[in-house]
Amino acid sequence: MSxxxxxxxxxxxxxxxxxxxxxxxxxxxxxxxxxxxAGYGPSRRWMDAHRPDAIVLVYNDHANAFSLDxxxxxxxxxxxxxxxxxxxxxxxxxxxxxxxxxxxxxxAQSVIQQDFDLTLINRMTVDHGLTVPLSLMxxxxxxxxxxxxxxxxxxxxxxxxxxxxxxxxxxxxxQAIRRAVESFDTPLRVQVWGTGGxxxxxxxxxxxxxxxxxxxxxMDRLVADPRGLAEMPHLDYVREAGSEGIELVMWLIARGAxxxxxxxxxxxxxxxxxxxxxxxxxxxxLILENP
Numbered sequence: 001m002s003x004x005x006x007x008x009x010x011x012x013x014x015x016x017x018x019x020x021x022x023x024x025x026x027x028x029x030x031x032x033x034x035x036x037x038a039g040y041g042p043s044r045r046w047m048d049a050h051r052p053d054a055i056v057l058v059y060n061d062h063a064n065a066f067s068l069d070x071x072x073x074x075x076x077x078x079x080x081x082x083x084x085x086x087x088x089x090x091x092x093x094x095x096x097x098x099x100x101x102x103x104x105x106x107x108a109q110s111v112i113q114q115d116f117d118l119t120l121i122n123r124m125t126v127d128h129g130l131t132v133p134l135s136l137m138x139x140x141x142x143x144x145x146x147x148x149x150x151x152x153x154x155x156x157x158x159x160x161x162x163x164x165x166x167x168x169x170x171x172x173x174x175q176a177i178r179r180a181v182e183s184f185d186t187p188l189r190v191q192v193w194g195t196g197g198x199x200x201x202x203x204x205x206x207x208x209x210x211x212x213x214x215x216x217x218x219m220d221r222l223v224a225d226p227r228g229l230a231e232m233p234h235l236d237y238v239r240e241a242g243s244e245g246i247e248l249v250m251w252l253i254a255r256g257a258x259x260x261x262x263x264x265x266x267x268x269x270x271x272x273x274x275x276x277x278x279x280x281x282x283x284x285x286l287i288l289e290n291p
Contacts, residue, residue, distance in 0.1 A: 005103070005181045005188040008052060009270070010254040011043075012222070012286040013136055015059060015195045017128040018279035020092055023135050036283060039273035040136050046270055046287060047137050051150060053188040054100045056107070056177060058155045058253045059129035059195045062087070065121070071161050072119035074173065076111070077126075077154035078104040085125035094131050095141050100151035103184060107153065110180035116173055121156070130154055133195045136285075159196065159247050167230040170249045174256020181257075194254030196247025198274075199240070200281040209242040210282045216274060218248065219284055223269060226255045258290060265291040 019036070022028055028037045064085040066072065080099050084091040108120055134148055141148065158164055165173075174192065181190050198218070199211040218241075221229040230252055237246045260266045267288035276282045 003185060003187055005184040005186055005190055007178055007181050007192060007257050007259070007290060008189045009050060009191050009287060009289045010258055010267070011133075011137065011191055011193040012251045012254060012284065012288075013133050013193070013195055014197055014278070014281060014283040014285070015129045015132040016278045016281045016283060017087070017132065020128050020132045020135055023140060024092060036275050036278050039275055039285065042271050043137055043273075043285065043287060044139050050289075052191040054103050054151050054153065055191050055193055056153045056155055057130055057133065057193045057195065058157060058250045059133070060159045060247060060250065061156045062127050062129060062160070064127040065124040065156065068161065071158050072156070073158050073165055074116065075119040075121050075156040076104065076108055077121050077124065077156070078108060079122050079124070082124060082126045082154060084131055085127040087127055092128070092131055094135065095145045095147050097126055097130065097134070097152050097154070098147040100153055102186075103188065103190075104153045106184045107177065107180045110183055111173070111176045114176040114179065116176055121154075124154075126154055129195060133193060155253070157250050157253070159249060164234065164246060165249065166234070167232055167249045167252050170252040171226060171230040171256040171261070174253040175261055177253070178257040178259070178262070192254045192257040194251035196250050197241070197245060198248065198282040198284040199242050200244045201242030202244055202280070204243070206242060208280045210276050211240055211242075212274075212276060212282065214240045215282050215284055219272065219274070219286060222251060222255055222286070223267070223288070226252065226261065255288075258288060267291070
């Protein structure tokens with residue numbers, strides 16, 4: 001067995017804040033929400049069978065840890081713990097997120113030496129962009145739980161204030177993360193998660209926009225043609241998927257971490273799910289396993 005870490009899978013999911021509210025208020029069986037949560041039932045069973053030793057979770061902050069005073073393009077969390085953010089109505093009643101300081105420090109060293117100028121964050125809170133995906137994949141946690149089942153390394157990406165990173169750069173960052181993980185000399189199983197999206201717009205004349213056909217075609221390409229998809233201009237995301245659809249470039253970081261981008265075998269689709277609406281958003285979800 002290899003004595004180095006390896007990436008075993010990547011997970012992709014929307015991080016709609018209303019999903020967290022539905023879980024926190026015990027409304028997951030309501031007629032409106034039940035079809036959505038049913039789609040994550042297979043994901044939780046898969047997670048029980050494929051639990052990693054660490055997760056690199058790619059998400060975007062929603063003006064909680066960062067503001068317009070400071071906008072890092074790529075910010076890697078290197079702390080030992082992250083408390084849930086107060087997003088205006090109190091922090092979610094979910095466990096503290098525990099980091100993996102040793103792996104995070106190694107990722108920082110390796111990825112920066114691969115010429116990515118990461119911002120290193122030693123203290124921050126984490127909002128629904130990070131906690132909702134954890135809730136979806138691990139389910140409700142027992143009262144009094146002191147942490148989630150797996151350590152998490154947050155990677156916050158600016159997709160809120162232009163200019164935002166290109167799809168190509170996000171794919172390349174995922175490749176750099178894979179190389180960094182594989183050079184870590186502890187045999188950890190690591191997953192990389194890409195979150196956000198899918199099509200949605202929260203303001204203006206097109207508020208409420210959802211584009212089912214485009215979303216599903218985008219997921220097809222994410223699996224089969226990630227390099228081609230990474231060349232998609234930002235304007236295409238805005239036109240076809242709404243102003244907030246640009247969050248999908250974060251999925252390309254997780255996709256870039258898969259082995260086939262550097263000569264390995266194609267990933268296996270373990271689960272795929274799509275649902276509308278959840279609040280005013282299209283929800284997409286995908287699990288890819290490295291062979």
